[in-house]
Amino acid sequence: MIDPSWVSGLAAILFGIGLIGTFSRKNGIVVLMCIELMLNAANLNFVAGALNTGGVEGWVYTAVAIAIAAAEVAIGLAILLSLYSTQETISLDEAVMLKN
Amino acid sequence: MILSSSEAAAMAPEMAIMAGILFAILVPNLGDAKARIPLTSFKFPILWGGTRFEITSDPRAPGIISTVSLAVACILSLYAIESSDGKTISGVMEITGFGRFMSMVFTAALAITAAASIYRIPSTKITVDDAKDADERTTLSLMDNRRQVDLHILLMMVALGMSLMALSTNLFFLIVCLELASMASYVLVGFHKESRIGGEAGVKYFIVGSIASATGIYGMSLLYLWAGSLDFAGLSASWAAMDTLDPLAGIGVGLMLVAFGFKVSAAPFHLAAPDAYSGTNAPIAGMLATASKAMGFVAMMRVLVGFAAPNEAVTAWAPALGVLAIITMTWGNLAALSSENPKRMLAYSSVAHAGYMLAALAALGSGLADSNTQDLLQMAIVFHLSVLVLFKMGAFLVLTLLEIEGTGKSISDMNGLARRDPIVASSMFVFMLSLAGIPPLSGFLSKFLMINGLVTTTTDTGAATAANAMSWLQSVDPYFLLALAIVLNSALSLFYYLRIGLLMFFEEPVTDSPLPKAPLLRVAILVSMVLTVLFGLGPASEWLLSLVETAISTF
Numbered sequence: 001m002i003d004p005s006w007v008s009g010l011a012a013i014l015f016g017i018g019l020i021g022t023f024s025r026k027n028g029i030v031v032l033m034c035i036e037l038m039l040n041a042a043n044l045n046f047v048a049g050a051l052n053t054g055g056v057e058g059w060v061y062t063a064v065a066i067a068i069a070a071a072e073v074a075i076g077l078a079i080l081l082s083l084y085s086t087q088e089t090i091s092l093d094e095a096v097m098l099k100n
Numbered sequence: 101m102i103l104s105s106s107e108a109a110a111m112a113p114e115m116a117i118m119a120g121i122l123f124a125i126l127v128p129n130l131g132d133a134k135a136r137i138p139l140t141s142f143k144f145p146i147l148w149g150g151t152r153f154e155i156t157s158d159p160r161a162p163g164i165i166s167t168v169s170l171a172v173a174c175i176l177s178l179y180a181i182e183s184s185d186g187k188t189i190s191g192v193m194e195i196t197g198f199g200r201f202m203s204m205v206f207t208a209a210l211a212i213t214a215a216a217s218i219y220r221i222p223s224t225k226i227t228v229d230d231a232k233d234a235d236e237r238t239t240l241s242l243m244d245n246r247r248q249v250d251l252h253i254l255l256m257m258v259a260l261g262m263s264l265m266a267l268s269t270n271l272f273f274l275i276v277c278l279e280l281a282s283m284a285s286y287v288l289v290g291f292h293k294e295s296r297i298g299g300e301a302g303v304k305y306f307i308v309g310s311i312a313s314a315t316g317i318y319g320m321s322l323l324y325l326w327a328g329s330l331d332f333a334g335l336s337a338s339w340a341a342m343d344t345l346d347p348l349a350g351i352g353v354g355l356m357l358v359a360f361g362f363k364v365s366a367a368p369f370h371l372a373a374p375d376a377y378s379g380t381n382a383p384i385a386g387m388l389a390t391a392s393k394a395m396g397f398v399a400m401m402r403v404l405v406g407f408a409a410p411n412e413a414v415t416a417w418a419p420a421l422g423v424l425a426i427i428t429m430t431w432g433n434l435a436a437l438s439s440e441n442p443k444r445m446l447a448y449s450s451v452a453h454a455g456y457m458l459a460a461l462a463a464l465g466s467g468l469a470d471s472n473t474q475d476l477l478q479m480a481i482v483f484h485l486s487v488l489v490l491f492k493m494g495a496f497l498v499l500t501l502l503e504i505e506g507t508g509k510s511i512s513d514m515n516g517l518a519r520r521d522p523i524v525a526s527s528m529f530v531f532m533l534s535l536a537g538i539p540p541l542s543g544f545l546s547k548f549l550m551i552n553g554l555v556t557t558t559t560d561t562g563a564a565t566a567a568n569a570m571s572w573l574q575s576v577d578p579y580f581l582l583a584l585a586i587v588l589n590s591a592l593s594l595f596y597y598l599r600i601g602l603l604m605f606f607e608e609p610v611t612d613s614p615l616p617k618a619p620l621l622r623v624a625i626l627v628s629m630v631l632t633v634l635f636g637l638g639p640a641s642e643w644l645l646s647l648v649e650t651a652i653s654t655f
Contacts, residue, residue, distance in 0.1 A: 008325055015318050022311050031307055038314035045321030053328040061272055061324065065317065068279050072310055075283050079290045079306045083299035092307065095300045098375040 007048035015041035028080045028090035032073065039069040103189070110187050110195045112180070113173040113203050117260045120169025124253050127165060128245055130156045152242060159244035163218030166252035170211035170259055177204035177263075181647060186654065192273040193264070201482070201651035202266035202398050209391035209489045210259040212628070214252060216383035216500050216621055251291060257284040258387070262395045271320055271330040271403070275313075275359075278399060282309055282363070285392060289380045301379020308372035309362060316359020322352035336407035353408050353417065360403070363396025364454045365447075367428040374439075377447035382503050385443055386496030389450040394485040397457060401481070405655070410467050418465030422582055425462055429455025429589045436596050440511050442499055445596060449535060450492065452593060457481050459582040460550045466579050469557040476556065478652045480549035483645065487542040487635050491534040494628035497621060498528045504616045514600055516609025524615060524622070525604045527629040534632050536597040537590050542635035547590065554583035 018037030025031055043062050050058025080090050087095055108115060133150030134143040155161065180200045187195045231237035261281030268274040286309060290302015324330055326348040327338040339349065358369065365373040377385040410418060432451030439445045460477045463469060469477060501524060502508030518525035534543035558580040566572035573580070634640040 011318075011321070018314070019311075022307075028303065028307070035307075035310050035314050038311070038318055042314070042318040042321040045318070045325055049321070049324040049328065052325065057329070058324065061321075061330070064272070064276060068276065068317070071279070071283055072314075075286055076306055076310065079286060079299070079302045082290055082293035083303045086293070086296045086299045092303070095303060097297050097300055098304070098379050 001051070004048040004051040007051065008045050011041040011044035011048065014038075014044065026091050026093050028083070028092055029077075031092065032076045032080070035076075036069060036073065039065065039072070043069075107187070107189050110180075110184075111189065113176045113200075113207065114260060114263055116169050116173040116176060117207070117256050117263065120166055120173075121253055121256045121260070123165045123169070124162050124249055124256065127156050127161060128152070128249055157238070157242045157245050159241050159248050160218050161245065162248040162252040163214060166214040166256050167211055167218065169256065170207050170214055173259065173263070174204055174207040174211055177201070177207060181650060184654070188269070189267075192270040193267040194269045195267060197654040198651045199267040201486075201647065202394065203263040205394055205486045205489055206262040206266070206391050207259050209387060209394070209493060210255055210262075212489070212493050212497070212624055213383045213387040213391075214255050215624055216386075216497055217251060217255075217381065218248075218620060251288070254284045254288050254291075255387075257281070258288070258391070262391060265395060266398055268402075269332050271323065271332065271335065274399060274402060275317060275320055278359075278363070278395065279313060281392070281395060282313060285384075285388065286310075288384050289376050289388070291384070292381060297379040301376050304372050304379075305376035308369070312359045312362035312369060316356045319352045319355025319357075319359070322348050322355065326352060332402070332407050339407050339409075340411055342411070349408075353403060356403055357400070357417070357421075360396045360400045361424075364393050364400065364457070365451050366424060366454050366458055367431045367451065370428070370432070370451045370454075373451060374435075374444045374447040377450075378441050378443040382443065382496045382500040382508070385447070386493040386500075389446065389492050389496065390489045393450065393454060393488070397461075397481060397485055400461065401478070401655070404461065405464055405478070410465050418462050418467070419578075421458055421465065422462035422579060425455050425458035425582060426585045427455075428452070428458060429585060430592075431455075433589050433592045433596075436593070441509060442511050442514065442600075443496075443508075445511065446492070446495055446499075449593065449596070452589060453484070453488065453492075453535075455589070456547065456550060456586050457484055459586060460553060463554050463557045463579050463582060466557065466577070468561065468577060468579065469553075473553060473556045475649075475652055476549065477553040478655065479645070479648050480546060480553050482651060483549060483648050484546035486644070486648070487534075487546055487632070490628045490635070491531045491541075491543055491632045494625055494632065495528065495531040495535070497625045497628065498524055498531070501615055501618060501621055501625070504618060504621075511600070511603065512607075513610070514603040515607035517604040519609050520612065521615045524625060527625050528604060529601045530629050530632055532597040532600050534636070536594050540633075540637040542632050542641065545636050545641055547586070551583050551586055554579065554586070558583070 014037050018034045018041065021034030022031050025034065043065050046058045046062040046065060083095060084090050089095065129149060130147050131150035131152040133146055133148055135146045136143045177200045181197045184195045184197045184200050231240050258281045261277045261284065265274055265277035265281065268277060286302065286306040289305045290299055292298035323335065326346060327335050329335065362369040377388065404417060429452045432448045432455060436445050436448035436452065439448060460481050464474055464477045499508050502513055507513040530541065534541035537543045537547040558577045562572045562576035566575055635644050
């Protein structure tokens with residue numbers, strides 16, 4: 001079996017990539033994908049924790065966290081769509097009507 | 101899992117909200133549909149579908165349903181505060197007086213929001229009153245009805261998530277409830293999708309919010325790796341057993357603070373708040389400034405005071421939180437001074453208020469406070485969160501009134517409000533004074549409790565033999581500076597709060613036309629104003645304080 005610390009190490013790398021991506025990318029959809037990476041990093045950590053403790057709790061947390069991530073995407077795409085329908089862009093640095 | 105009847109009774113406020121959601125789905129679908137019994141010509145009404153009745157397709161119906169169910173939930177929570185006995189439900193919730201008190205605060209804020217948006221944001225530019233004939237009128241009212249259903253179901257979802265969050269004894273359950281409330285509020289912020297700024301406000305709030313909550317969930321997963329359990333009891337035992345700060349636990353708690361810091365709009369995570377507030381509708385902005393902020397603070401208290409309370413070996417977060425508090429309140433006040441949009445001004449003022457409460461939280465974690473002072477500090481935070489619902493929401497309700505009229509985008513729209521409508525203007529003035537913390541209003545009492553707590557925590561650390569104030573200040577514990585920062589910031593904030601009063605009473609009005617009627621909204625403003633005054637001084641304030649005390653004793 002894979003050592004759980006490898007799993008949490010991979011999770012840390014994924015989280016880092018996601019976090020850097022959310023700050024450096026301007027396209028709304030790509031930012032949404034980066035947020036998904038961050039959430040999946042948390043999922044991997046839950047899996048590693050489940051392997052550590054041997055209980056069923058961690059697996060349940062993982063399943064519910066996947067549901068949270070799915071809801072997040074559904075809402076995110078809908079909100080980005082409403083931005084696109086009014087301003088015809090999903091680039092986050094072009095949406096600048098709300099300044100003062 | 102099916103609840104037993106006694107568990108269901110203990111969760112009566114949540115049941116009331118659930119019933120409200122069900123009714124909001126069912127009632128607008130009631131119509132005159134008939135079903136035919138097969139092989140006969142006999143028809144009987146099934147009331148589901150067909151042509152809708154006039155009363156069920158009325159655009160106001162969903163709003164009335166949600167206002168009533170949230171108000172019922174609020175009253176049920178109020179009665180449950182004293183009688184809650186710590187019953188545990190499903191191993192993830194515990195019905196405590198504290199949880200019930202916070203449910204009351206959340207549902208009160210949401211009930212006011214629902215009442216203020218009973219008929220807002222029509223689905224087309226043509227309103228029902230402009231309809232040319234009866235057919236068009238029916239169609240329009242049906243469309244508006246559908247739209248109101250969406251809005252009010254989301255409002256009730258927010259209330260449900262917050263109310264369950266306050267009861268949770270498991271960190272994972274807490275985050276799931278927090279997500280339920282925040283996802284519904286992302287949609288609410290972007291709800292007015294036809295306006296050009298509505299979608300943008302929604303996107304900004306959503307992107308920043310979900311980055312913050314993804315960070316929080318990752319922090320929580322680190323805590324799970326570290327402790328092997330997410331129960332507050334288990335986490336608390338692991339935290340108390342630490343000799344030195346485990347980096348896994350420290351980073352975990354720190355990352356969770358990012359998620360909660362966004363909810364309370366603490367610097368530097370507050371940057372989306374002004375955009376979200378000014379892009380969305382005033383009642384929803386009021387909800388974000390009161391209920392959402394209270395939710396963030398309850399979650400923060402659950403984590404920081406509930407299990408990560410500093411022990412002898414580990415005092416990690418209090419100094420960081422103290423610095424953050426000073427930055428938050430100063431940044432908020434300075435930015436509010438220069439904003440020309442009243443909603444942005446209120447957003448920054450809400451950032452400043454988050455700073456005051458963070459200061460009290462930092463003093464709680466300083467390890468200097470004895471148990472009496474700790475209770476005082478917690479009381480100050482909870483009392484502030486509950487009276488904030490009155491005067492912060494009240495100010496947003498006045499802006500709602502201006503928004504119905506089509507103004508309220510610029511601070512000059514306040515000009516001469518006193519001449520156009522003296523009652524609304526003087527209510528707004530009371531809200532501003534209370535936000536600034538002028539006695540005898542409730543905003544003063546909460547700020548007084550906070551400063552009192554901070555000063556009692558720290559004054560004994562100052563040298564008794566100090567010759568003058570300056571040398572005493574150098575000898576006193578740095579947490580005393582937090583009290584000083586609150587006082588200085590309150591003085592700073594007086595400028596922009598009083599400026600609104602100045603504009604309302606001494607400027608010439610732009611128009612002489614009276615403000616929109618909106619009777620329910622006016623009642624809500626008046627009630628908020630009266631309660632703001634009553635909870636500042638006298639028997640009513642003592643009643644609320646004793647209620648807060650009961651709640652804190654079961655935290």
